[in-house]
């Protein structure tokens with residue numbers, strides 16, 4: 177065996193699975209770019225079956241498949257899992273003549289696979305993630321040209337995966353706030369725009385909540401900018417714990433946060449705001465601070481209905497927040513119904 181024991185270790189497998197997970201490819205929908213590669217490979221290699229698959233923790237998952245009616249199989253019947261153990265092409269001219277596969281149910285029973293050739297799909301740091309492979313129902317070989325095509329197209333699969341990953345990273349950078357990981361203002365406005373369109377087509381009202389930490393400037397001025405950042409991060413966690421999965425939280429800027437609560441009336445939104453006040457009252461915001469440091473927040477809540485205009489609604493929430501500040505802070509002011 178040419179693979180070393182290091183490649184079989186749990187630690188290596190954990191890192192390999194992490195590399196696979198970083199590409200976010202598992203269980204994604206069909207992609208014509210991958211389907212065309214598989215189609216082309218099957219043409220060039222003259223095989224009825226061609227597949228792009230990835231080896232997950234306990235299954236092999238097919239990103240694109242021609243000639244087989246499966247989308248995943250358990251790992252113990254996977255031929256590709258063996259291909260991952262060695263660099264280079266993995267070719268089995270006749271599965272019935274190979275002790276590793278002669279008793280494999282995919283060989284002994286339907287679909288009676290006899291020939292396999294696979295090229296590794298490797299991450300940038302060299303982790304084997306899966307294979308691009310061809311299969312046939314008869315024993316055979318690949319020509320030199322076909323081998324070249326198999327490897328070249330495997331490289332193209334990975335190049336496409338890298339592009340998708342880079343695009344996803346760019347989008348994330350452009351839409352999230354760096355400190356908190358929340359949506360930034362621009363991304364939130366886009367999301368809100370879609371919500372307004374839904375409501376105009378007859379959806380339930382959505383509550384819009386603008387939250388501003390009280391006296392935050394003093395935190396920065398007395399405890400330092402780093403402490404201020406810690407408070408913002410802790411506050412983000414409290415928001416995540418307080419609001420529902422379907423609610424959308426954004427960092428609006430500085431110490432201001434905006435929350436969109438779909439299908440939520442004023443009374444329900446007010447209860448959510450009260451929960452947040454409660455959490456703030458009982459949660460120390462700074463680690464290693466003695467005495468414990470607590471924050472409060474002021475909140476303005478308005479309702480987005482089919483009659484609303486988005487900008488006008490954002491302005492209303494700002495006015496309501498201003499009222500909460502003017503009335504003494506640490507409170508919520510909801511729009512009159």
Ligand SMILES: Nc1nc2c(ncn2[C@@H]2O[C@H](COP(=O)(O)OP(=O)(O)OP(=O)(O)O)[C@@H](O)[C@H]2O)c(=O)[nH]1
Nearest residue numbers: 388389390391392393394396401402404405430431
């Ligand atoms: N540490 C930290 N401070 C920030 C960040 N973004 C904005 N700030 C500061 O947040 C403060 C916002 O203060 P304000 O909202 O004007 O005032 P406030 O002290 O909260 O007062 P009220 O809102 O009236 O209760 C400013 O001092 C900003 O410099 C950040 O990312 N980290």
